Amino acid sequence: MSKLTCVFSIILVCISAAGVTAVLAGCASSRTNPEKDPVLLPLWRLWRAGDFEKAEAESTALINDPETRNEGNFMRVLLSHIQGRYDTAITAFSEIDDGFRHVRFLHETVLWSYIHSNRHEEAYDFANSHSMGTVAKKRIKSAIDNPMSVHIDSTEIIPFFDDALTPNMPGFEITVNGHPQIARLDTGGSYIHVTKNIAEKLGIMSSDICEKSFAALTVAELCYTTADLTIGGISMKNVPVAIHASGIQTEALSQAYGVEVGPIIGTNILKQFLTTVDPRHKRIIFSPLNDPVEREHHFSLLEGSRKTVPFSMLHSHFLLAGGSVAGKNCLFFVDSGLVVANSHQGQVSFLAGQKQVASWNTSPAPQDSFPEIPGSAGLSGLEMPKQLAYPVPDTMWKQFGSWSGLNVEALLSWGYLKHFTWTIDFERREFIFHQ
Numbered sequence: 001m002s003k004l005t006c007v008f009s010i011i012l013v014c015i016s017a018a019g020v021t022a023v024l025a026g027c028a029s030s031r032t033n034p035e036k037d038p039v040l041l042p043l044w045r046l047w048r049a050g051d052f053e054k055a056e057a058e059s060t061a062l063i064n065d066p067e068t069r070n071e072g073n074f075m076r077v078l079l080s081h082i083q084g085r086y087d088t089a090i091t092a093f094s095e096i097d098d099g100f101r102h103v104r105f106l107h108e109t110v111l112w113s114y115i116h117s118n119r120h121e122e123a124y125d126f127a128n129s130h131s132m133g134t135v136a137k138k139r140i141k142s143a144i145d146n147p148m149s150v151h152i153d154s155t156e157i158i159p160f161f162d163d164a165l166t167p168n169m170p171g172f173e174i175t176v177n178g179h180p181q182i183a184r185l186d187t188g189g190s191y192i193h194v195t196k197n198i199a200e201k202l203g204i205m206s207s208d209i210c211e212k213s214f215a216a217l218t219v220a221e222l223c224y225t226t227a228d229l230t231i232g233g234i235s236m237k238n239v240p241v242a243i244h245a246s247g248i249q250t251e252a253l254s255q256a257y258g259v260e261v262g263p264i265i266g267t268n269i270l271k272q273f274l275t276t277v278d279p280r281h282k283r284i285i286f287s288p289l290n291d292p293v294e295r296e297h298h299f300s301l302l303e304g305s306r307k308t309v310p311f312s313m314l315h316s317h318f319l320l321a322g323g324s325v326a327g328k329n330c331l332f333f334v335d336s337g338l339v340v341a342n343s344h345q346g347q348v349s350f351l352a353g354q355k356q357v358a359s360w361n362t363s364p365a366p367q368d369s370f371p372e373i374p375g376s377a378g379l380s381g382l383e384m385p386k387q388l389a390y391p392v393p394d395t396m397w398k399q400f401g402s403w404s405g406l407n408v409e410a411l412l413s414w415g416y417l418k419h420f421t422w423t424i425d426f427e428r429r430e431f432i433f434h435q
Helices: 041-049 052-063 066-082 086-094 103-116 120-129 134-145 196-201 251-257 292-300 354-359 394-399
Strands: 149-151 156-159 171-176 179-185 192-195 210-215 218-231 234-244 274-278 283-287 306-310 312-314 318-325 328-334 350-353 376-379 389-392 408-412 421-425 430-434
Touching (some): 052 066, 066 103, 066 312, 192 196, 196 234, 274 292, 306 318, 389 394
Antiparallel strands (some): 171 218, 274 283, 318 376, 350 408, 421 430
16 A cells, blocks of 8 residues: 555535536525524524434424424424435425525425435426426436336345455445446445446446536536446346546555455445445345344344444435544544545544644644544544544535535544444434444
8 A cells, every 4th residue: 555545435515616516406505594594593503513303392483483484494394304304394395485585595405305205206396496407307307217126135245345445445246237346335425436437338328417516525527327236136226326427536546455446335325225334244234124024133143232323314315423523522424435544554534624623632643644633533422542534625625515504524434434333224314333
């Protein structure tokens, strides 16, 4: 491995750079500022901090007052969406007056609520009636014309692939359109991500549904299409694919580890199943959702003490969870795909803006080294000492997006997650960690 590999993660977020379109909704949320609204401000502070339970209670009080009904439903849309109550989010939006001053802020959230509810026809109508982007409408229309299907009979155990990169970014065997590949796990991504060259090798048809987006820590062109995916005995048809026309910045990784970085598998693949990533036994376990028998069998395969951490999901696939860094509460974007490593310290656990890293009282690191966080850091109840951070320019951190106003302070990566066996339980919106 070289002294310092490049940063690599498939992070797809809405950005506001001039001339750059949003992932789906045109970043309409940037047109209003609820933070300056005196009625919303107390709830907005709770929302920013990730205190959703208290914000929910206070939003109900606003809804019950005719004078603040719009403000209460505004917060209910956000709170219901991020906790997976998509139908409630849609209903709350419908109860807001059309002329409400912050209604445009909610358009992207409501669109994703329709999509996650598999109400694609209604999502398409919503995008049209609210003047949302052309790419958004084309992608939704594609989902209507080519509906994704998932087939899994029973629990599947998929071993990690044995190569030099897997310890820092797990690889496992898949087929895409019948072609064998080694995929990489990355919860910073959505469905399947490939470079243009790999797409051609796999027979993934090119598409005219393209846009600029912030991906792999740079502004790049993405084109969207579909492909068929097989993982062990699991088969998925018409899975959304993002083709990164200018690459995914994998060259340094390929050189450092001597492997080709193939397709990236993201959160929206994992959320079709009860999914466990088990570094100790070098495997991923997939089980059907809503199947109590397979669920019990799934957890019988796991060892060690158990700790549950609630998570939320914002918009397309961004997994958020609370914890602390150096004794300070922190809201994390859980992005398992981040790879920043050097030969003498190993892989970092956190990425954040330079000012944020400095606020943790970290000491400046020597050249080609990472600062060590004083004290412990990690998800709630799972903090660990001697964690490494990777500071990026604050301007780059801002490009990750506004997070709909949430104060997301850092990315938590594989450098931390690899110390646990961790399950993503979308039925209960919980991470379940075994140590």
